[in-house]
Amino acid sequence: MNQSNDRARPAPTRRQALGVLGAGAIMAGVGPGSALAQGDDKVLTEALVLRDPDIPVVGNPDGDVTIVEYFDYNCPYCRKIAPELRQVVEDDGKVRLVHKDWPILGEVSVTAARMVLASKYQDKYVQAHDVLIRVASKLTVPRIRELLAGAGIDLDRADRDLAANAKAIDAIIKRNGDQAMAFGFKGTPSFIVGKFRVPGILTMSQFGQAIADARKAAQK
Numbered sequence: 416m417n418q419s420n421d422r423a424r425p426a427p428t429r430r431q432a433l434g435v436l437g438a439g440a441i442m443a444g445v446g447p448g449s450a451l452a453q454g455d456d457k458v459l460t461e462a463l464v465l466r467d468p469d470i471p472v473v474g475n476p477d478g479d480v481t482i483v484e485y486f487d488y489n490c491p492y493c494r495k496i497a498p499e500l501r502q503v504v505e506d507d508g509k510v511r512l513v514h515k516d517w518p519i520l521g522e523v524s525v526t527a528a529r530m531v532l533a534s535k536y537q538d539k540y541v542q543a544h545d546v547l548i549r550v551a552s553k554l555t556v557p558r559i560r561e562l563l564a565g566a567g568i569d570l571d572r573a574d575r576d577l578a579a580n581a582k583a584i585d586a587i588i589k590r591n592g593d594q595a596m597a598f599g600f601k602g603t604p605s606f607i608v609g610k611f612r613v614p615g616i617l618t619m620s621q622f623g624q625a626i627a628d629a630r631k632a633a634q635k
Contacts, residue, residue, distance in 0.1 A: 459594060459597055459598075461610075463590065463594075464483060464594060464607060465481040465483060465511075465513070465607070466481070467513070467515075467587070467590070469583065469586075469587050470513055470514070470515060470587060471535050471540040471541070472511050472512070472513055473501075473504070473511075473512040473513070473514065473541060473544075474504040474505070474510050474511050474512040475504075475508060475509055475510060475511060476511060477511075478508075478509045478510045478511040479509050479630065479633070480507075480509065480510050480511070480608070480609050480626050480629045480630055480633070481510070481511040481512075481513060481607070481608075481609065482500070482504070482510055482511070482512050482513070482606060482607070482608050482622075482626070483513045483515055483606060483607040483608075484500065484512070484513070484514050484515060484604055484605075484606055485515050485517040485591060485594070485595045485600060485603060485604065485605045485606070486514060486515070486516070486517060486548075486603050486604045487516075487517055487518050487519055487520045487524045487603045488516075488518070488524055488527040488528065488531075488547045488548060488550075488554055489520040489521065489523060489524045489527070489553055489554050490520060490602075490603040490604065492603065492604055492616055493548065493603050493604045494548055494549065494550065494551070496604055496616055496617075497548045497549065498549075499618075499619050499622075500512070500622065502619065503619050503622045503623060503626070507623075507626060510626060514544055515591040515594070515595075516528035516531070516532065516587070516588055516591055517588075517591050517592055517595045517600075517603055517605075518588065519592075519602070519603065520603075523553075523554050523555060523556060523559070524554075525588070526556055526559060527547055527554055527559050528588055529577055529581075529584055529585070529588070530543065530559060530560075530563060530573060530577065531543040531544050531547060531563075532584045532587060532588075533573045533574075533576045533577035533580065533584060534563070534568050534573055534576075536572075536573075536576040536580065537568070537569055537572055537573070537576070539566070539567060539568050539569075542566045542567055542568065543563055543566060543568050545566070546562045546563065546565065546566040547559065547562060547563075550562065598612055598614070599612075599614065600614050601614065604616065608622070608625040608626060608628075608629050609625075609626070609628070609629025609630070609632060609633060610629065610632055610633075611625060611628065611629060611632070613625060
């Protein structure tokens with residue numbers, strides 16, 4: 416699995432991109448015999464997809480719409496869309512943004528995900544995420560550590576927290592990956608907006624429309 420699946424795909428229209436999710440185990444386009452029917456309901460509950468308690472929330476924690484992003488720190492498309500996504504969330508003011516690490520581009524991506532998740536134990540998750548997602552070049556392990564240190568992350572503590580919480584952190588990454596695969600996502604970035612599945616990149620206006628649709632769907 417790699418980002419090449421998404422490179423040739425144009426930004427989807429709203430009708431092409433958004434599949435309505437069911438109310439219980441919120442799975443778009445999944446029927447009998449699917450991963451959900453085979454037991455992924457433990458991972459694909461609405462609570463775990465939209466409100467996983469182990470993943471920090473960006474934006475408005477009390478917002479009425481949640482955007483979940485499945486991403487990889489070495490994904491150039493994730494980097495490109497990051498400032499626009501953050502601007503949409505800030506401009507709206509009522510959106511919860513949840514970044515879900517889906518490190519599909521190699522071991523360095525896994526290292527980046529684990530280090531950023533370890534940074535949450537020193538209340539520096541946002542700083543750690545932002546500094547890595549803004550890098551223009553491919554990450555390496557030394558570069559990850561350099562960037563995190565420059566963002567004010569205590570690397571010694573991050574290493575200790577990672578060692579102490581490795582099982583929990585790896586469980587988060589696995590859970591994210593299980594969700595992304597069961598949703599049928601082919602690469603990063605991919606999104607859940609409210610109860611809609613968005614398997615690809617959207618423009619700022621398309622994100623705005625998806626958020627509006629999510630609000631309408633929630634009222635029905």
